[in-house]
Amino acid sequence: MHDKSIPFEAAIKWIKKETRDTATYALKVKSRDIQKGYRFIPGQFNMLYVPGIGEAPVSISSAPSDQDLMHTVRVAGDVTTALSHLKAGDVIGMRGPFGRGWPFEETGGLDILIVAGGLGIAPLRSVVRHILRTKKMAGAHSRRMLFYGAKTPKDIIFRNEFPRYREVFEVLLTVDRADPEERWRGETGLVTKLFDRAALDSLRTIAFVCGPEVMMQTSVRELILRGVPEERIFLSLERNMNCGVGLCGHCFFGPKFVCRDGPVFRFSEIEGLMGIKEL
């Protein structure tokens, strides 16, 4: 098996600018052998490596059945800036896939609710596309909903894909604020506002939540208030990650290794830890 501490080469096949600071990179693993053995589930992430700069954990934003392996990256600091300077044909390093993904197997027969905030849509897009691409999956749920909140209309990622999502999902969007000239017709306010609009059948709902930590906390609170069982709420956490495989200690969240036991957690598993400041 490939040593998980050594990156392998991945060529940038194409880059698509999503918003002012975010772009999607399609990567092609160069080694045939590694590519053949490479399997992931939505919610898992890779460590992307720019030699000389460093590594960053980035969720896979495509579905396993997609032809291209995609990552959607926002420029934040050193590594993500270096990535943004690259062009199609350039080669980067990659390690992965790492972590525990979204539990598809638990969604059968239930209403699936996807709640995304900002860039948190990236690992959830993998879920959405997976459902779109596998007809069988689409039929497996009684109802499918996607709630997405962004800062402004300009910050909505994958906007051009939403018409397709709407064929299978009830899609509700909200932004923190919209300038009048943007002619925004969706909601303004927090994602949690959208819960009122959807009339959830709480006991049949399974929720996948990803976004900034505060947004996840308020979303979970709202879901619980509405009676969604804690065992059916899943969140994807962000922490500092260095090794990706549970050997470096940076991602500790109480006794959990976020890189290995997560990043996707069942809320009931981490409930006791969520409220503790600076854990």
Added chain:
Amino acid sequence: MLKQKLKKEHLGLLFDKLKVTHGVLGPKVENGVVTLAEIDAHDIPSGYEDHQQPGGYRLIKGERPEIFSFSIGPDSFKRFLQPPLREVFAFRRAAGISITRPGAEQRPLAFIDMRPCDLSALKLYDRIFLRGPVRDPYYDSLRRDSLVFVLNCLYPNDNCFCPSMGTGPEATDGFDVALTELSDSFLLEAGTAKGETVLAGLPAGEVDDSDMREKGARIELCRKRIKKFIRAGELPGLIYRNVEHPRWAEIAERDLECGNCTQLCPTCFCNSTYDALGLSGISKKSYQVSGRRMRKWDSCFSKNFARVHGGNFRPSRRARYRQWMSHKLAYTMEQFGLPGCVGCGRCITWCPAGIDITKELEALKSAR
């Protein structure tokens, strides 16, 4: 398993035998402390006594008749099996990326004086780096052919609390050979076939009941000399119930965040990986670059340890200290099924502020 005695004057023969195949690591005095180094039998600082207290260590020539008359210093197996700084790979980026991994041509190591507490830490290391979901190939390459001679303790220092953690002063398993220093000889007990092979060929004295009784009595005496205790039976609950205890803030006021404890702790394993570029690594064509990816010990006391872009999950010293102690006394058990504190007391001795983990735990027990 094979059991035999070795006359004290024959200890050199054991070294000679091991040296053929292994780098033999044992105790040696350097800068006034007992450290570990590649040594010969005559380097062992026999007759020295270490006096340890919170924030203090003193080595003096004493009266004890044993060869191993001292306890542990700051050093442990850790820096030999998981070096403080090492190269993960060398890289060169031009059109593609080429990666070269360093060869592992190092001689295997024999630890001649590993104490029972450290052996417990080694077991934890094995669990983390060999039996976790991902094996650490570098650790594996160093560990695979190593030999572990555990030395049952006769003299603890004043900061030892191994009995509380169930790790010492006697080792019961996990070693290749266990040594116990008796009055006129060493009792050698093999724990593995590898250990038996080493013992074969040494001048062997027969072991009788009185030797085993002497071993028992000597270890019992050591146990009686232990001065520190913790309420291990109340762990991990004592930690989990007290995450918001005011004591954490109070410790943070004394804590200097030097990170000594994490560096000396034989179970601390946190690390960071980064790219090191030499000046020669940067070419005029900016895309071309070469350098080495390095892995270094890190510490949860580092301010940036839990930093992410746009924030820090543990900005306060209070939270960082709590993280360290909680990892030692609660989380590790959950993560790896073994205690993260082995009771060696190094963090107490080498803390310049004299913070004593046994006392702090006791304080958590007291009313808020």
